[in-house]
Amino acid sequence: MTKIQKRALTLLVGSQLLIMLGIGLIIPVEPYIKDDMGLTATDMGIMAALFAAVQFVASPIIGKISDKFARVPLIAAGLFFFAVSEAVFAFGIGNALWLLNLARALGGLAAALSIPSITALAADMTTNDNRARVIGWLSASFSGGIILGPGIGGVLANINHTLPFVGSAVLGATAFLIFMIFMPKDEDLRVKNIAETTQSQTKTIRNFWTVALVMLLLMIFVASFGLSAFENMFSLYFHDVRGFNLTEIAWFLVINGAVSLFFQVILFEKLVMLVGELMVIRISFMAGFVAILWILFSQSKWEVFIATLIIFVGFDILRPAITTMLSKIDNEQQGFINGLNMSLTSVGNIIGPVLGGVLLDINSFLPYSFVAVILVIASVLTFTVKFKPA
Known part of the structure; x- marks a missing residue:
């Protein structure tokens, strides 16, 4: 990569880390906001779902816009709305639920503006040979923000x-x-010439909906239900069911964040080279299923701690593996593909937290049992994918 591309990558990683950090900040505070404001688990699930609902609607539209025009201004707009959403959320705590909901909706818009465009721009800057490494760094910032943010x-x-x-x-x-001030323009970063993109548009449209793409998107759609239910309800489960206090939850997430970052930054590219993206995805789903069963039958905090660590690490390897596979399907519509990725993830993030909250209100074991079933379905789907890079 050139010096200007390395500078851009640093800014992209930092921007995504910050946005995901903001998303993750709410997780350990959820039980206390819930108690202080007299909210239910369902109210908390709806709050998370609003974030996902806006992201669902906006992501593919914004992704398509970024393919036709430019990605850098959209990322900048995402950072602006992120700052606004965090300020509104701070003001809303202890005052009004509608302000918290508004803040989460603005946060969803910020994520839709920035995350698909960041991933697509990273694909523009790289080739198939070095893409896994760059996607690994971006995914580390993605999951690192979610995990370190709560800590x-x-x-x-x-x-x-x-x-x-x-x-x-x-x-x-x-x-x-x-x-x-410091981010270069799109045209200074692209590896591929714009003229080549225009020349291949007809072929791209005709071959866009391949079987591999459809199955990967279906996998994302199915898995997102389970992942979002687990991630959004886990702090409530730790606190209300297993008796973890705020400090214990925070320390768990800090340790987990460090382990996940190590896997994504140091080991992810090596794992992909060794077994391929598809096998990494399959192992992540299966390991998550086994760890969920361990949690359901565990008797101590340490067992819950270790099993949950396995699940989070698996999820954090799963995301870059799917993203890397998607980045190799169509070089000309990366904004749209990543928009679809975020949109389908958001569908799960809309229903998953609400369903997880409802199930947790009924019985403490139901959310994790639901996640276990979803992970089995997702594991089966991995055997239907036959992938060839574009």
Whole structure:
């Protein structure tokens, strides 16, 4: 990669890390916002679903726009709306549920503007030979933000429940300014010439909906239900069912974040080279299923700790593996493909948290039993995919 591409990659990784950090901040604070404001688990699930609903509608539209025009301005807009959403959420805590819901909707718009465009721009900057490494870094920032965010949020929330979101808003505004000043233009970053893209448009449209693409998207659609139910309800399960306190949840997430980052940054590319993306996906699903069963039958906090660590690490390897496979299907419509990826993930994120909250209100074991069934279905789907890069 050239120096200008390396600078751009640093800004992309930093931007995605910050946005996912903001998304993750809420997770350890959820039980306390729920208790302080007298909310139900279903209310918390709906709040998370609003984020996903906006992301679902906006992601493919914005992805298509980024393919036709430019990706960098959309990423900048995402950073701006991120800062606004975090500020609104901080103000809404203890005041009104509708403000919290508004903030999550704005956060969904910020994610839709930035995340598909960031991944698509990374694909523009790379070839098949070095793409897994770059996607690994981006995925590390994605999952690292989600996992480290709750750890940081838990520590700051011990001081004040609004402090994590105030700090995130300030960081978001700062990142927006830095990005606007130092980020190169799209045309300075692309590996492939624009003329080649125009020349191949007819072929791209005709061959876009391949069997491999459809099956990968279906896999994302099915898996997102289980993953979102687990990720959004896990802190409530830890706190309400297993008796973890805020500090224990925060430390778990910090340790888990460090392990996941190690796997994504150091081991992911090696795993892909050794067994391929599809086998990595299959192993992640199967390991998650076994770990869910372990949690359901576990008797101690340490068992829950280790099993949950296995699940999170599996999820964090799963995401870049699917993204890398998608990036090799069609080089000319990466914005649209990543928009579809985020949109279908959002469908699961809309229903998963709500269903998880309802199931948790009924019985503490139902959400994880639901996730186990979903992981079995997703594992079976991996055997239907036959993949050849574009």
